[in-house]
Amino acid sequence: MAEPIVQVRNVTKIYKRDTMDIPVLQNISLDVPEGEFLALMGPSGSGKTTLLNLVAGIDRPNNGSITIAGSDISKLNESDLAKWRARHVGFVFQFYNLIPVLTAYENVELPLLLTHLSKAERKQHVEAALSVVGLADRMKHYPKQLSGGQEQRVAIARAIVTDPTIIVADEPTGDLDRKSAEDVLALMEQLNQEFKKTIVMVTHDPQAAEKAHKTRHLDKGELSQN
Amino acid sequence: MKIPLSYSFRSLWTRKLTTFLTIAGVALVSFVFTAVLMLANGVKNTMVATGSADNAIVLRKSAESETLSIITFDEADVIGTQPEIAIGNDGKPLMTKEVLTLINLKKHGAQPNDLSNVTVRGVTPDGILLRPQVKLTSGRMFNFGSSELIVGNEIADRFDGMGIGNTIKFAGRTWKIVGHFDAGRSGFASDIWGDANQILQAFNRQAYSSIVMRLKSPKDFAALKARFEADPRLNNLKIEPEKQFYAEQSQTLANFIRILGIVITVIFSFGAMVGAMITMYAAVANRTVEIGTLRALGFHRRSVLGAFLIESLFIALLGAGIGLLAASTLSLLTISTTDFASFSEIAFGFTMTGPIIISTFLFAAVMGFIGGFLPSFRAARLDIVNALRSA
C-alpha cells in the first residue's frame, strides 16, 4: 500500500490563555490514505477544528510533525506555508466564508489568482468547477443572492478549483437545512468517488458521517479508532 | 498585488456612508491646502506681472521696498544721464521718477474708523509709457500740474468714494478722481496714481522714492549696474531688473502665506488621518473573517496589507480630487491682503498650477497612507485561526 497522504505524528497542541495552558490535543497520530473520505466526530470542544486546522496548515502544533503528500508542513515558514496551502488545500467552512463583495464566479476564481494561469485558463477552471456543483447559471450572483446550500456549493467549487491534494471541511452541513445538507453531502461523496479527492470532514451529524468511508472520534484530546 | 482591486473598491462601496464622510474630510483638508498654495502663487504672479522685462528700477540700498526708499533730486539728475537708458520720442531719457506714499481709505462695508492703507504713486510723464499693463478703462488721464488722480480697478471696486468725479482729501489738498485704470494682474491695480511733482509738493517731500527706466536693451543692464557701482554719486543706490525686484517683493508674502497655510493644513490633516484610521480600523474589524479566509486560501500578509492600504489611498485620492475641483473654482475670485513689504492693500487672485495639483495629491496620499497603515498592518498581522473563529 502507498504512503498515507496525510501523516499526523505525535502531535500536541496547547493553547495558552493568559498564563494558563489549555492542552487540546495530546500526542495525536492519524494517517489518511490517498482517496479516503474521513469523518472526524466528537463532542464540542474536543479539538476537531484544531486538528483540522493543523492538517490544513493554518495552525502549528507545539510538538510532533504533520506530513502531507511527502512534505513536513510544520517546518515551513509563514510565506512558504501560504504558498503550500494555495497549492494543496481546499477549504470548506461551516459558514461558507464567501467574500460578500465578489460574485460566485469571482469567489471561485480567487484561489486561481495565486497560480500562474492566464485569465482564459482561469475562466475554464472556474466554469468547470461551478458546473460540478451545478451552479454554472449563478456565476454572476453575489453570495447574498444565493441560498445557504448554494453558497456552500460555491464554496465547494472554490475548494476544488485548484485541484488540491486534500479537501478539509469543518462542519460543512452545520448551518444547512436537511435538504441542502443532503445535496452538499452528495457533492462531497461525488468529489471523493468520481474525482478521487481525499477529504477530511469534521462533523456532528451522524448522517454526514455515514457518507464517509471511515469515522474517527476525538474525545478528551485523544483519537479513538472506530 | 494578488487580491483583486475590485475587492477593495467594492468593500468601500458597501460602507457608503463612512466612506463618503472620510472622503469629505480629506476633501476639506485638500481644499484648504490647495487654496493656500493657489493664493501664494497668485501673490507671486501678481508681483511678477508688476514688472516689465526691459525696465530697471533704482532704489536706495538700505530700502526693502519702494515706500521706504529715498532718491534725492541730485541723484535723480545723475541717473538721467546714463547712456544705457532708452530715449523717448521727445528726445529725453525714458524714465519715471516716482514717489510713493500711503493714505488711509475706507473699504466697502468697513467701520468708519477702520481704514486701510492705500498706495498713492506719483509718476512723471513716462510713468504710463513704461507700464504697458496699465490701461485707462473709464474717465481720462490726470493732467500733469493738477491735483487729479486715476484709481486702479482693485481700489475702485473695493473702496468707498472712488467714483469718477469724486474727490478725496489728503496732504492738505482736495484731489479729484478723473479716471479708472486696469493693470491686469499686476500690483499697480492696487495703486492710486497722480503727478509726482504735485504729490511731492503736497507732502512737502524733497526726494523721490524710486526711479524706473527703460533700457535700450535688457542686455545693457550689466553695463549700467557696473556704472552705478563705480559712480560715487550713486553709491547709496541699487539697481535691479524690475521683474526681479517685484518677484523678490512677493517672496516674503508668498512664503508667509504658504508656510502659515501649510502649518494649518497639517494640523487639520491630523483630523482627516484619524478619521481615515477609524474608518479603516472599523473595516478591518468588520471583515476579520474575510481576512482569515483570504489568508487560509493562501494570500500573503503583504497582499492583505496592500488591499487595505489601497482602500485608504483610494479614499484619500478621491478626497484630494474633490478638494482640488472645489478649490479650482477659487481662481474666479480675487482677495485682498496687506502686502507686508509696504503695508499697503494689494489684491491677489488664486492661481492653480500643475505643481499644486501634484502636491495636493501627494499630500492626500501621505494622509491616506499614514491613516491606513496601522489598520492595514493589523489586518495583515491577524492570526488566521483566530480570525476564522471570530465568525
Ligand SMILES: Nc1ncnc2c1ncn2[C@@H]1O[C@H](COP(=O)(O)OP(=O)(O)O)[C@@H](O)[C@H]1O
Ligand atoms: N485560540 C484559542 N485560544 C484558547 N483556546 C482555544 C483557542 N482555540 C480553541 N481553543 C479551545 O480549544 C478547545 C478545542 O477547540 P476546537 O478545536 O474548536 O473544538 P471543536 O472543533 O471540537 O469544537 C476548546 O476548548 C476551545 O475553547
Ligand SMILES: [Mg+2]
Ligand atoms: Mg469546531
